Amino acid sequence: MERRAIVIVGPTCSGKTSLAINLALKLKSEIISADSRQIYKYLNIGTAKPSVPELNTVQHHFIDCFDPTELYNVSRYEKEVLKTLYILFDKNIVPVIAGGSGLYIKALVDGIVDIVDTDDEYRIELLKLKIEDGNEALYELLVKTDPVSAETMLPQNWKRIIRALEVYKLSGKFIWQLHEEQERNVDAEFIQYGLKWDREILYENINNRVDNMIESGLVEEVKTLLDKKYSPELNSLNTVGYKEIISYLQNEITLERAVELIKRNTRRYAKRQMTWFNRDKRIKWIEINSANQLDNIAEFIYTDVYK
RNA sequence: GGGCAGAUAGCUCAGUCGGUAGAGCAAAGGACUGAAAAUCCUUGUGUCGGCGGUUCGAUUCCGUCUCUGCCCA
Secondary structure (H helix, E strand, O other): OOOEEEEEEOOOOOOHHHHHHHHHHHHOOOEEEOOOOOOEOOOOOOOOOOOHHHHHHOOEEOOOOEOOOOOOOHHHHHHHHHHHHHHHHHOOOOOEEEOOOHHHHHHHHHOOOOOOOOOHHHHHHHHHHHHHHOHHHHHHHHHHHOHHHHHOOOOOOHHHHHHHHHHHHHHOOOHHHHHHHOOOOOOOEEEEEEEEEOHHHHHHHHHHHHHHHHHOOHHHHHHHHHHOOOOOOOHHHOOOOOHHHHHHHOOOOOHHHHHHHHHHHHHHHHHHHHHHHHOOOOOEEEEEOOHHHHHHHHHHHHHHHOO
16 A cells, blocks of 8 residues: 655745645545644634634644643654554545644654653753853753764754753763664655745735734734733744734833734744755745645646656 | 935945945845754845046045935025
């Protein structure tokens, strides 16, 4: 039996959602979201989550699964998606995976180091070291324990340093060793397509979408979350569109400024996504400069997959 | 019509006592393996508004024109 999945990537606001639905309908398939924020409940407007009618059109997985207090991560995602994938493969379905979280997709396609868990206590200890003695102290510790990894990391990038130290403490192995030993965790073919927009048009669309989000009640959505006593410190709320509105609600900036920042930060996010995806030479890029082309693109992918 | 103040990077401006210029923002490029919408790194050549003049040399001084803003008629 052939195990195949279609993967749709691209920057935020590139039309992945509607393309995935369109394709899934043609393929009589289901959609697996690869989005680290749409997986949370109540984060709807700001994450541009598919609408309720859209969610009802095609079966979606990994959307609206967790409370914002939940600490989610790539490894959990990978393990859970693999289970879902096998269920779909068994039903002879070609799943449509769509999303903008590059690392999540990479974890599926190439596997990820998932034998080493997290150590929250140790993380806190290291974080304390960073805060009290600075990035350099943290970096020095890495130089001592894992000089090879230290070579590839800068002292300022404390998140990567903490993870490298954590992996060593928990497994006694260096993180780079584990990367070298890493193998794929699934036996399937992933056919990846990327939506490549003209930069200027994409940015214009992003700006417009942010304005629409505000009109649709993004401020209310964030206010409701805070009223429900969700902490602004939550990772789930450390998200473009949410952190800026939180800062507005806490009277740190004006709404106008918040909107400006959301637009800018979304543009930068889109750019980072493009940088990430550009590196993967297996992705087939499809040029697009208007949402009207999405139907044709769905048709193209459909025939491309079955050619 | 007259007066004054401007015109320098995509934007807002600084600066050069004459030796062709630099900040902030925007932007661009990149890294990334359990927080990834996270976290982090690198990057500033632009007819210094046009044309003339003075000068070895003008973006800088002078003249003039154009445009913008303000004021007076």
